[in-house]
Amino acid sequence: MKGERGNMLILGIGIWAFVCVLLAGSVALSIVALERRELVAQADSIALTVADDLNDELYYxxxxxxxxxxxxxxxxxxxxxxxxxxxxxxxxxxxxxxVVTLSRSVPLAFVPEGMPFKNVRIESTSYAILRER
Structure with missing residues (x-):
């Protein structure tokens, strides 16, 4: 069995590399999800502010x-x-x-600069219903 020495080392390195890639992907997706959540909150806030500031006489x-x-x-x-x-x-x-639609470009973590998929574009649309008389 002399010819099989080191095969477990290669398997172990491969498994660790796979786990590291999964961990980095999870972190990158979590960052994008948090950025999208922030964008949704910002769009909701802007829609509500604009709806509150809209002049009733001009609207009607x-x-x-x-x-x-x-x-x-x-x-x-x-x-x-x-x-x-x-x-x-x-x-x-x-x-x-x-209706307010916002979009933002979010860089992916652990992706090197210059890669075509370095940035992800996220978008959020929010609605605020105007008061009815």
Whole structure:
């Protein structure tokens, strides 16, 4: 059995490498999930803020996508976002609801720079129902 020496070492290294890859993947996916959760919270907050600031008289008169001082919903959402968060489509007032769509690019952990899949784009759409009279 002299020719089989070292085979267990290769198997052990292979198993440890597999476990390390699984662990790194779990950490990377957890980071993306936390970032998406933060983006959902931010979109919900912006939709609620815009719905609260919407002028009732202007809304019921037909100007359904403007805030009291004439600012557009998209402009207000851009003012309330932070960092590399972008406003997506649909964003505005539609069918009696304020709709806000945000997207962000999140870098994956443990992926080297320059790889085509280094960044993942996440997106969240939130709705806030306007009050009915």
């Amino acid at each position: 008169a037909g100007a359904q996508h403007y805030l009291p001082d004439g600012r557009d919903v998209v402009v207000t959402a851009q003012r309330l976002t932070s960092g590399d968060t972008r406003i997506g489509d649909p964003t505005g007032v539609r069918n009696g609801m304020v």
